[in-house]
Amino acid sequence: xxxxxxxxxxxxxxxxxxxxxIAAGLLGVFLVLRNMALVSDALSHVALPGIALGxxxxxxxxxxxxxxxxxASFLILGIEKRTNLPADAIVGVxxxxxxxxxxxxxxxxxxxxxxxxxxxxxxSAGTWLTVALxxxxxxxxxASTRSLLFGIVAPDLGHVSRSRSxxxxxxxxxxxxxxxxxxxxxxxxxxxxxxxxIPAAAAKNVSRTLRQFMLISVVFAALAVxxxxxxxxxxxxxxGPAIILSGVAIFLVxxxxxxx
Amino acid sequence: MESSGVKxxxxxxxxxxxIEREEILKDISFTVMPGDVIALIGPNGAGKTVLLxxxxxxxxxxxxxxxxxxxKIGYVPQRFQIAKNxxxxxxxxxxxxxxxxxxxxxxxxxxxxxxxxxxxxxxxSELDERLGHLSGGQVxxxxxxxxxxxxxxxxxxxxxxxxxxxxxxxxxxxxxxxLKDRFGITIILVSHELNVxxxxxxxxxxxxxxxxxxxxxxxxxxSGELEKLYGESVYYHPHEHVKS
Numbered sequence: 001x002x003x004x005x006x007x008x009x010x011x012x013x014x015x016x017x018x019x020x021x022i023a024a025g026l027l028g029v030f031l032v033l034r035n036m037a038l039v040s041d042a043l044s045h046v047a048l049p050g051i052a053l054g055x056x057x058x059x060x061x062x063x064x065x066x067x068x069x070x071x072a073s074f075l076i077l078g079i080e081k082r083t084n085l086p087a088d089a090i091v092g093v094x095x096x097x098x099x100x101x102x103x104x105x106x107x108x109x110x111x112x113x114x115x116x117x118x119x120x121x122x123x124s125a126g127t128w129l130t131v132a133l134x135x136x137x138x139x140x141x142x143a144s145t146r147s148l149l150f151g152i153v154a155p156d157l158g159h160v161s162r163s164r165s166x167x168x169x170x171x172x173x174x175x176x177x178x179x180x181x182x183x184x185x186x187x188x189x190x191x192x193x194x195x196x197x198i199p200a201a202a203a204k205n206v207s208r209t210l211r212q213f214m215l216i217s218v219v220f221a222a223l224a225v226x227x228x229x230x231x232x233x234x235x236x237x238x239x240g241p242a243i244i245l246s247g248v249a250i251f252l253v254x255x256x257x258x259x260x
Numbered sequence: 261m262e263s264s265g266v267k268x269x270x271x272x273x274x275x276x277x278x279i280e281r282e283e284i285l286k287d288i289s290f291t292v293m294p295g296d297v298i299a300l301i302g303p304n305g306a307g308k309t310v311l312l313x314x315x316x317x318x319x320x321x322x323x324x325x326x327x328x329x330x331x332k333i334g335y336v337p338q339r340f341q342i343a344k345n346x347x348x349x350x351x352x353x354x355x356x357x358x359x360x361x362x363x364x365x366x367x368x369x370x371x372x373x374x375x376x377x378x379x380x381x382x383x384x385s386e387l388d389e390r391l392g393h394l395s396g397g398q399v400x401x402x403x404x405x406x407x408x409x410x411x412x413x414x415x416x417x418x419x420x421x422x423x424x425x426x427x428x429x430x431x432x433x434x435x436x437x438x439l440k441d442r443f444g445i446t447i448i449l450v451s452h453e454l455n456v457x458x459x460x461x462x463x464x465x466x467x468x469x470x471x472x473x474x475x476x477x478x479x480x481x482x483s484g485e486l487e488k489l490y491g492e493s494v495y496y497h498p499h500e501h502v503k504s
Contacts, residue, residue, distance in 0.1 A: 033346060146361035153348060154356075157406070159318050160335045161357065207347045208390065211362050 010233075012127040013119040017186045017225045017243075019134035021195060023179045025221025026141050028200030029214050030172060033152050037201070039076060041193030042095035044180045046072040048102025048189045051114045055107055061114075062181055065189075068098070069177035077173060102189070117188035117240035119229070130182055137175045144168040149210070187240035198247035199224060205254035220250050269294050269331060269414055269446050270315070273324035277310055284310050286470045288323070292463075294413070297440055297447045299461035299477070301454070303490050306468045308450045309338060312418055315448070331414060334407030336400075338418035338450075350377075350394075350402055351387045357409050376405040379443075380435055400432060408439075415439065417449040436460055454481065 031040045047065035054064025076091060106114050113121075122130075141148075150158030151165030158165045176196070183192040203217035227250075228243030235242075270292040277285040285307045292298055300308050314321040316335060327333075351366075354373045358364040374384045380401040386394070394402065400420065407415050420432050433456055439445045440460075451457055457464060458477050466472040466480065466489050473480040473489070 142363075146356060146359070149348075149361070150356055153346070153353070154337070156316075156318065156337045157335065157356070160316055160333060163356075204347065209349045209388075210347055210352045213347045 009120060009122070012124055013122050013186070014226070014229055016122055016127040016130040017119065017229065017239075018222050019131040020179065020182045020186065021199075021221040021225040021243075022218050023134040023137040023141075023175075024183055024192075024196045025199040025203075025218040026138055026214060027172070027176055027179055028196040028198075028221070029203070029217050030141075030148050030152070031176075031196055032200040032204055033149075037197045039091050040176065040180075040196050042091050043069065043072055043076070043176070044184065044189055044191075044193035045095045045099035045102070047180060047184045047192070048114055049098050049105055050102075050181075051110075051184065051189070052102050052105035052107070055110055056105070062185070065184055066177055066181035069180055070174065072098075073170075073173035073177050077170065099189070113188070114184070115188045115190050116238055117184065117186045117191070119186055119232075119239050122185065130185075133178060133182060137179055140171060141175055144171055145214075148172055187243055191240050191244045194244050195221070195224070195247065198244070198251055202247070202251040202254040205251075205258040220247070224250060266293060267328055268292060268326075269296075269328045270448075271324070271326040272315070273326070275311070275314060275321055275323035275325065277307070277314060277319065277321045283469065285314075285321075285467070288467060288471050290465050290471075290474055292414070292446060292448065294446055295440070295444060295462075297436070297460055297462045298449070299457040299464050300448065300450045300467065301452075301457060301464060301489070302467045302472065308467065309418055311467065312416055312448070312450060315416065332410060332412040334410065334412030334415040334445075336403050336407050336415065336417045336420060346390075346392055348391050349388050350391055353391050353402070354406060354409060357406075372409060373405075376408045377402075379408055379438065380405045381431070397431065401435070404432075404435060404439075412445065414446040414448065417447065419450050419452065433460060454486070457481065 028040075031037055046068050050064035050066070050068030051061040052064070053068075054061035057064075072095070075094065079091065102114075103111065147158070147163045147165050147168030150161065150163040151169055155165060179196065180192050183195055187195055199221035200213075200217045202220050203213055207213040207216050224247035225243050227246035229239050231237065231246065232239035232242040268291045272291070273289050275285060275288040276283070288311060290298070300311060302308050310319060313319040315325055316333070317325075351370070351373060352362055354376070355361050355364055355369060358369060370384070370387070373387065377383065377386065382398065382401055382405065386398070386402075391399065391402070404415075404420075417436075420436070436447060436449070437460065440447060449461075458481065461477050463475065464477050464480050465474045466485070468489055473485055
């Protein structure tokens with residue numbers, strides 16, 4: 001049985017992609033609550049020059065992507081602190097610039113994969129590393145839920161209650177960098193940001209409590225991956241965009257049940 | 261009072277705040293004894309909210325803010341805008357007090373939440389209600405209950421009635437009365453309503469960037485003093501409060 005698991009590329013990629021989606025779905029809850037949907041979308045573009053650098057230097061592109069995303073997270077933090085404004089506009093410019101740079105730097109044979117993802121190349125070691133990292137991301141995020149929520153809902157009350165919202169936000173940005181770096185392998189730099197947003201946006205339509213919001217977002221994210229990969233294998237299309245479109249379909253269905 | 265051996269719950273000494281070279285507050289000194297109801301008054305932009313934030317340690321300041329060792333502070337903020345569509349229930353909002361947050365055991369926390377809600381006249385039927393669905397007056401009461409959850413011995417209110425209709429204001433002030441009389445909670449409140457200050461405060465601290473006057477309401481709030489503090493517009497209360 002275990003040999004089968006390790007041998008089948010489909011099982012490996014489904015496992016890794018689902019694990020990543022679950023972590024992304026959980027983080028998405030806080031992105032949506034903080035009105036950071038566009039930031040996250042643009043952030044994923046920063047991964048591209050990182051991937052290009054990794055490929056050029058001959059190191060694992062994951063680490064290149066993570067390094068660039070990590071640096072970009074600090075940039076977001078700095079911009080937010082200095083201007084006290086939603087960072088969307090500045091972030092949009094910087095991150096689109098890095099996408100353009102990344103496209104120029106990425107060797108052409110790898111470009112399509114970097115932009116839209118590729119499921120076929122994941123190794124068994126890569127799969128289990130992805131699963132382990134996803135579990136770590138979920139655990140860390142659950143542990144900082146209270147401080148994150150204080151920072152979003154009532155920063156002043158959080159301060160009085162000695163909640164460490166700033167630290168939690170920093171940790172959150174690192175988790176976001178990690179999950180995006182993991183996900184670009186499957187859905188690509190162009191679409192990974194969206195995978196963190198769509199399930200959460202759909203879940204928000206149908207949840208009444210925060211607990212439901214988190215749970216449903218995770219379920220929708222996993223469902224989008226499974227539906228998308230199923231569609232990709234049935235119709236022979238690229239899996240990345242199929243996953244995103246599955247997420248959009250889920251979102252459209254939830255609109256019918258939206259609570260106000 | 262100090263001579264009777266009762267220790268001050270808060271001592272503020274020569275507090276000053278400068279933001280970007282602008283002096284926001286200077287020379288603020290006053291003492292709060294257990295059981296006091298202190299009203300912080302002053303015109304818009306006098307620095308009342310800034311002073312509260314200094315007391316809570318949310319802002320850098322010079323001078324001294326000395327809390328009693330056994331102090332347990334509750335805080336009711338001025339404005340609490342929560343998007344109506346954030347899925348956060350009243351129960352989950354209270355659970356922010358708990359380290360385990362929404363993973364805390366309901367059996368342990370529901371009783372405490374119900375107890376805090378009953379003080380402000382809300383029932384457990386509101387527990388599963390979304391915070392964003394409550395009326396302004398209800399949110400204000402939930403916020404007061406939220407501050408009571410950890411059983412504080414002093415509560416800081418920043419304009420408890422801002423944005424609440426007159427009927428709601430009455431309720432909030434009756435509540436203040438309850439807090440003081442039933443639980444002996446010391447209160448510091450920022451208020452624009454002078455009639456409230458007269459009715460409820462045991463001591464008034466008037467500031468306008470610096471210390472203006474302090475003492476019992478009837479001693480310090482003479483029409484002459486008020487005119488000096490507020491200028492001639494003392495009877496004019498605009499509805500839009502600018503955060504000071």
